Amino acid sequence: MSSTISKCFWRGFRDGLPFLLVVGPFSVLFGVVAAEAGLNVIEALSFSVVVIAGAAQFTAVQLLQDDAPTVIIILSALAINLRMAMYSATLTPHLGKAPLWQRAFVAYFLVDQSFALSAAKYEKERGWTTAQKIAYFFGTVTPICPMWYVLTVVGALIGNAIPPEYALDFALPITFLAMIAPMLRSLPHLAAAAVAMTASLVFSGLPLNLGLLVAGVLGMMTGARVELWTTAKQKEALA
């Protein structure tokens, strides 16, 4: 029994390993952007350890620089992490029977990569016990999350050594666009992104950076609405 559990752990480890290629540079970049914004190494590392969510961390640092009100910064960054609640809901049927302390650790390490790998694996390996599923999950995070911390420090250390000609101010937009574009694989996703982008430009004059929240909500409503239309159309076509 214990041998199959360690096998599940190592399978997760192997599956998680390639994601270092994405997470690694992203983590260095966060360290660099944090240093550019004036954060020291301890502050940058604290961000990565306490929050452990790249997109939200980048957003918070950007808005801190923009002098946005604290509440708006927190709400905007948490809005980006709302997808974590969806991940949590998706994994709950599989891991809900694990002891509470294990579920707490799963929650802390619930990132895009560990979620994507585990959700796909659990669908395939329906016979796995809760213990095997837990082992696989922690296997996936073992190569990824420690490097997330370490490379943030590396980025923060080299950050101030990079001259302005390298236009690192634009690292954040490029990285975010590179993260978003692969997600735009369906009409509702495309529509949500297009409406949110347009709305954020139109409402950029709103005080307190509220334009971001308004645009986000409009984008989500658009996505949900278009999804309803497209599924209704598909049903019609089948009928």
Next chain:
Amino acid sequence: MTGMIDRTELWIVILALGLGSFGLRFVFLGLVGDKAMPDWVLRHLRYTAVSVLPALVAPLVVWPGATEGEIDPPRLIAALVAVAVGLGTGRTLAAILCGFAALYGMFWLIG
């Protein structure tokens, strides 16, 4: 240039984000258990990332801080390249690399 970040505010943001992010990750795993969520909630949650992230980026692309809000062709083109490569290949890392290549290529061309 942007102003100095206030230290108290920074730590409030770090701690609040940490607690809030953990809360979002724990809410179903820890508290809800096996109960199902309403469909309309899930339907909206599916589009949070693709709404909030583009909304955040759009003004930074069109009115970059580094050029004091003037439209900047190299940055605009780099952004378009990153989106095109990301859409075409589905690979984040490839899109980042091509975006930077386009940015530096344009700087080099313009001088």
